[in-house]
Amino acid sequence: xxxxxxxxxxxxxxxxxxxxxxxxxxxxxxxxxxxxxxxxxxxxxxxxxxxxxxxxxxxxxxxxxxxxxxxxxxxxxxxxxxxxxxxxxxxxxxxxxxxxxxxxxxxxxxxxxxxxxxxxxxxxxxxxxxxxxxxxxxxxxxxxxxxxxxxxxxxxxxxxxxxxxxxxxxxxxxxxxxxxxxxxxxxxxxxxxxxxxxxxxxxxxxxxxxxxxxxxxxxxxxxxxxxxxx
Amino acid sequence: xxxxxxxxxxxxxxxxxxxxxxxxxxxxxxxxxxxxxxxxxxxxxxxxxxxxxxx
Numbered sequence: 001x002x003x004x005x006x007x008x009x010x011x012x013x014x015x016x017x018x019x020x021x022x023x024x025x026x027x028x029x030x031x032x033x034x035x036x037x038x039x040x041x042x043x044x045x046x047x048x049x050x051x052x053x054x055x056x057x058x059x060x061x062x063x064x065x066x067x068x069x070x071x072x073x074x075x076x077x078x079x080x081x082x083x084x085x086x087x088x089x090x091x092x093x094x095x096x097x098x099x100x101x102x103x104x105x106x107x108x109x110x111x112x113x114x115x116x117x118x119x120x121x122x123x124x125x126x127x128x129x130x131x132x133x134x135x136x137x138x139x140x141x142x143x144x145x146x147x148x149x150x151x152x153x154x155x156x157x158x159x160x161x162x163x164x165x166x167x168x169x170x171x172x173x174x175x176x177x178x179x180x181x182x183x184x185x186x187x188x189x190x191x192x193x194x195x196x197x198x199x200x201x202x203x204x205x206x207x208x209x210x211x212x213x214x215x216x217x218x219x220x221x222x223x224x225x226x227x228x229x230x
Numbered sequence: 231x232x233x234x235x236x237x238x239x240x241x242x243x244x245x246x247x248x249x250x251x252x253x254x255x256x257x258x259x260x261x262x263x264x265x266x267x268x269x270x271x272x273x274x275x276x277x278x279x280x281x282x283x284x285x
Binding site: 025029038039040041043044047051090093094098101102104105203206207210211213214217220221224225227228 | 233234235237241242245249253257264266267270274277
């Protein structure tokens with residue numbers, strides 16, 4: 001009965017997420033006006049920026065889960081950190097790829113070693129290393145401890161990425177929403193961005209729940225196998 | 231204004247392919263693991279009933 005209820009709740013979340021993503025697409029592709037200088041490709045902004053924000057959120061969850069795992073040594077925090085790191089890597093990949101596709105017509109290149117791009121790539125590698133530690137260290141508890149330390153230290157890169165466009169001279173546009181003096185966007189553009197942000201946050205939550213379920217079921221399997229072996 | 235619609239199309243295609251590809255991968259992983267849990271549980275039950283290692 002419990003699992004049926006959980007499925008109904010998850011299905012509802014999936015439906016709401018799907019509808020919000022469709023609304024986000026409508027606001028990004030139809031509702032928001034075309035930017036005069038950049039043309040249609042600027043509309044990638046409405047999902048590129050939310051992908052980056054959600055990646056930061058995912059790694060913040062890894063940071064919190066890592067601290068709590070080292071403190072409490074509970075398997076739940078370990079599972080949550082592992083799940084959020086993987087989903088965060090997916091969103092960072094989306095950020096890098098959509099940014100690169102936007103850069104080609106605007107900057108004339110797919111990639112440049114700009115401070116914002118480079119620090120984001122470093123973030124991607126840090127959390128790939130986090131996932132690799134989980135896979136290659138045979139002792140489960142040691143792997144969880146090492147990964148938790150990496151999850152705490154690695155998060156330092158997030159504020160560096162955010163400030164990179166202020167600290168260094170970069171090609172990447174400066175923040176247009178979180179800035180002194182308020183958002184520098186036309187109201188319809190800001191609305192489209194906010195809808196995209198809600199949609200991507202819901203997608204993150206939906207993916208995270210699924211990823212945690214995978215981890216839980218793997219742990220169940222391990223227990224059953226141990227029971228069979230004894 | 232430049233017409234760079236092809237890049238817009240490419241960007242959104244990659245976005246949805248990656249997101250839904252990952253979601254499908256997770257859904258499949260959950261289903262396969264659940265099937266394995268069910269099979270192992272029934273093995274444990276059979277072991278109990280036939281007076282196996284736990285009996």
